[in-house]
């Protein structure tokens with residue numbers, strides 16, 4: 001597979017609002033045809049970064065390149081990007097068709113050609129035949145589709161989406177997630193999505209940049225982000241992660257000898273310690289589903305420890321157990337898929353827990 | 365239900381107090397007698413024909429229409445700028461500045477009129493219809509700003525950005541998106557300032573010089589008892605006109621809010 005060319009490059013981008021340092025040295029590249037997400041808590045600068053691509057927000061220093069061209073001084077209406085706004089920004093006084101065709105006004109198309117393009121775009125987002133409807137009478141999901149069609153009809157190099165699904169209810173949101181992925185594959189345009197919803201980012205993206213306070217904390221594909229977060233903060237933001245105190249005994253030839261509470265001595269590969277030292281003291285982290293409670297007659301494939309069950313939360317398809325491994329002070333969470341006929345364990349029960357050193361992540 | 369009973373009495377009393385004079389106006393306008401007194405003597409439209417034959421009256425109407433139209437256009441133009449600035453841009457001392465602009469709303473009109481007169485005479489400006497227009501723009505602008513601010517405020521800023529993002533220039537965005545969406549507000553603002561200016565007396569009286577305006581003319585006619593029924597006829601026409609204009613203004617204001625999908629936060633009606 002050949003490496004995809006770079007579509008967007010941020011080079012040490014800083015942005016100040018007055019005294020407030022909103023973007024603190026963003027350096028990253030986004031590849032052509034990629035579904036890229038900017039993920040982070042509210043106020044971390046995702047929208048600001050997206051708007052520097054669109055050209056709505058100037059930058060204080062650094063450079064934003066789109067398709068190899070420095071965007072300094074290029075106004076929003078001349079950039080090869082289009083945006084789907086959080087509020088959708090559907091023009092309420094126009095029809096659906098006029099909204100979708102708005103960007104083609106200047107293309108000098110004949111009436112028929114314009115109508116054909118609009119029809120095509122509406123078809124693509126599943127709104128065939130809606131062209132003559134009044135835009136202000138649409139539902140939230142339909143507005144979103146109109147906004148998508150309106151932006152995609154111009155065939156931009158990059159489509160920018162600012163929390164496009166946050167106004168929809170859960171069911172609609174999940175449906176639109178799938179449709180957006182399908183749409184992106186179909187048109188092959190680079191999509192950049194802003195979201196504060198980690199699940200949404202994991203589901204939809206090829207790669208994700210996790211942002212905190214104006215900085216990119218980690219940029220990786222969803223699986224790496226989930227399995228090998230490079231800091232406790234990223235690990236906490238994406239899903240649930242357990243931490244237990246650990247100390248590094250030795251580090252030789254890319255292998256780490258670690259003594260971890262509850263696990264004893266383990267040997268970890270270098271890639272299991274992706275982060276730099278944080279000053280919080282070393283700890284091993286692991287996801288709730290990487291540990292397994294062993295029932296009668298089951299044996300561990302790798303390693304096992306003894307534990308006491310302290311809390312049981314039953315979710316129907318899943319049960320969450322808060323268990324304390326022998327020799328540790330605080331409980332950790334284990335999630336188990338429920339199997340028909342297998343009992344849910346009680347609080348206070350003693351149990352064996354299977355685990356594998358490969359699932360651990362070391363934070364220094 | 366004592367409480368409800370008293371409220372009913374109050375409400376009816378209030379309505380009578382408010383509208384009885386307005387009902388009396390057409391009564392005597394169509395009454396076939398020179399004296400304004402009951403009982404009514406018979407139906408006649410002669411006061412309306414007499415009204416149409418008054419040469420000063422037609423001059424006064426012409427002057428007032430000119431003043432009202434010009435003031436409405438100028439005050440609304442200023443209102444558009446001020447409302448746009450106050451809803452879109454941040455600038456130092458914004459609250460204070462906006463307060464100052466809105467001040468004529470509560471300033472006694474006689475003070476505005478007298479101080480304008482003093483300033484204009486001091487500057488050596490001769491009184492004319494234009495000096496009246498100046499005064500009327502001054503008192504109408506706060507109203508236009510109030511109406512237009514609500515129109516501009518209910519406009520989502522991302523609509524502008526979306527148009528710009530789709531390739532339009534700032535000017536064409538204004539023309540294609542902002543203007544159509546605030547147009548109901550602009551029409552409503554034009555109509556309301558027109559109405560305010562048309563029946564404004566004090567400023568016109570002080571600043572018009574020798575030119576008659578409609579309210580000033582009406583006032584002067586009350587010296588002649590025989591002219592009073594004509595004034596009643598004129599008053600009837602004016603009341604009808606005002607009601608029609610205000611209704612149209614309110615209609616456009618509400619339509620504007622509905623169109624841009626906002627919530628009604630109250631207007632003048």
Ligand SMILES: Nc1ncnc2c1ncn2[C@@H]1O[C@H](COP(=O)(O)OP(=O)(O)O)[C@@H](O)[C@H]1O
Pocket residue numbers: 017020022040041042043044045046047048049
């Ligand atoms: N126009 C602005 N003026 C001043 N501060 C702003 C402006 N826009 C955003 N900010 C601030 O910059 C920070 C990042 O904002 P934003 O990019 O909208 O965050 P996010 O989209 O991640 O929630 C926030 O603290 C916000 O208050």
Ligand SMILES: [Mg+2]
Pocket residue numbers: 046047048163194
């Ligand atoms: Mg945001």
